[in-house]
Amino acid sequence: MMIHFVSLRKTFLLFTLSFLSASCAINPVTGQHELMLISEQQEVALGEEASPSLRWEFGGDYRDSALESYLGAIVEKIWRNSERPQLPYRFSIQNTSVPNAFALPGYVAITRGLLSELENEAQFASVIGHEIGHVMARHTAQRLSQQTLHQLGLAIGASALDGSGGGDAMMTIGAIGSKLILLKYDRSQELQADKLGVKYMAMLGYDPYEAKKTHIILERVTDDYLRRLGRSQNTSTPISDLLSTHPRQEVRLSEIDTMIRSLPPYSLYQDGKHARQYQDATGNMRATNRVYFIYDEAEQAFRKKNFTTAESKVRQAIGENSRQAPFHALLGSIKVQTKDYAGAESAFNSALLLNPGYQPAIFGLGLVRYYEGSYSRAIDAFKQSLKLYPNHGLSYYGIGKSYFKLHEYREATPYLVDIARIAPRDVDVHGMLGICYDSLGEIKSAVIAYRNQLTVAPDTELGRHARKRLAVLSPLL
Secondary structure, eight states, rough: OHHHHHHHHHHHHHHHHHHTTOOOETTTOOOOEEOOSSSSHHHHHEEEHHHHHHHHHHTSOOOHHHHHHHHHHHHHHHHSSSSSSTTOOOOOEOOSOOOOOEEETTEEEEEHHHHHOOSSSHHHHHHHHHHHHHHHHHHHHHHHHHHHHHHHHHHHHHHHHOOOHHHHHHHHOOGHHHGGGGOOOOOHHHHHHHHHHHHHHHTOOOOOOOHHHHHHHHHHHHHOOOOOOOOTTTSSHHHHHHHTTTTOOHHHHHHHHHHHHHHEEEESSTOOOOHHHHHHHHHHHHHHHHHHHHHHHHHHHHTTTTTTHHHHHHHHHHHHHHHHHHHHHHOOOHOOOOOOOOHHHHHHHHHHHHHHOOOOHHHHHHHHHHHHHHHHHHHHHHHHHHHHHHTOOOHHHHHHHHHHTTHHHHHHHHHHHHHHOOOOOOOOHHHHHHHHHHTOOOHHHHHHHHHHHHHHOOHHHHHHHHHHHHHGGGOOO
16 A cells, blocks of 8 residues: 555656646746746637626626727737737726726726726826736736646645545636636736836836826725725725735835836827826716716615615616616616516616626526526526626526426536535525436435535425435435
């Protein structure tokens, strides 16, 4: 046994060393060799895979073709003058008040909430240049490589110890999806992206000192946004967690000063800021953004289950701007919660008249059909929702539950399995899975699912059913 263990460990060690030795790459920014387990082709594939879900995790696209064209031309100039201009990309304005921007190979985005607060083109170029800098320096690939190496270590350790568990650990490497954007960059990566950002700005004739003002604006906008949520940057939220690795503002501004002074000679195009063009182009969006403050209050009330306040606020937002699909979709969600399904369907259809591909409204229609007992039509809507938003767990759950209601247990099972992995503490999913496996004659899987149901929620109707069936099935194993 000891000989087998040592031999296995050596085999894995040799495999790992050969794997790692073949996995060094030259960083396109620094020119230095570095450990890189993600190829450029894989980077692009991951970005392409993540981008559809990222669109909807950040509110979907803000629909203004003229504004997108104007800003997209600036993004293109930065991208084409970067270190990897051959990479594909798509630019998007995300329709959320969260002040944020991000870039992946294949995808560059900034949110309405941040875009509305910037003052000029140079500040926009600063934000986008910083995010493109992360891509060009392969920061996402570096973080994924570190994550993969950690998972590889887990797999090797598990396999060497007892021959099990490694497969699960390795499987998690591929389960990245849209979580790419939630990978935190470390301090050195943030500063390198700053340095690249000011370099791109100066190269294109923008005033690089506007990068300092951009950081001040971002700090203020973040504080304002969190204050509207009743929180602060000291409260753990997705945005505050992302900011936690950013250098302190006073340190960062000082270091940006140093970066700018070390730039090669550069000249500004006109005044290097272009505020008037930017203000004219973003005027309609800035006015719309102020109405979204009301919508954000409605959404907060909705999450707190204060549906009366939520409906009052969202109707106020609709009164000020009836052309926003999210306003009507939120009204539809409120109506679903108050069981006014006719009102919900009307509101969701209003959203879809404004934006035929608005995923939250399509999902909402699926909910209406599910609660009305029209399960086949619900499945159609949920599947359409998933095509738009491939990582939308609630659509998976909707399909699984709808098939379950139709007693189509074989079709329901894969969707419910996915939900059980994503939300193992859900009070219903294990019981439904148990019934599916039970009906299909898969006794061992049924017993496991029923036991999970008793662990999570033993006193529900599904919990009581699980206990009765375990008494029958367990002796058969």
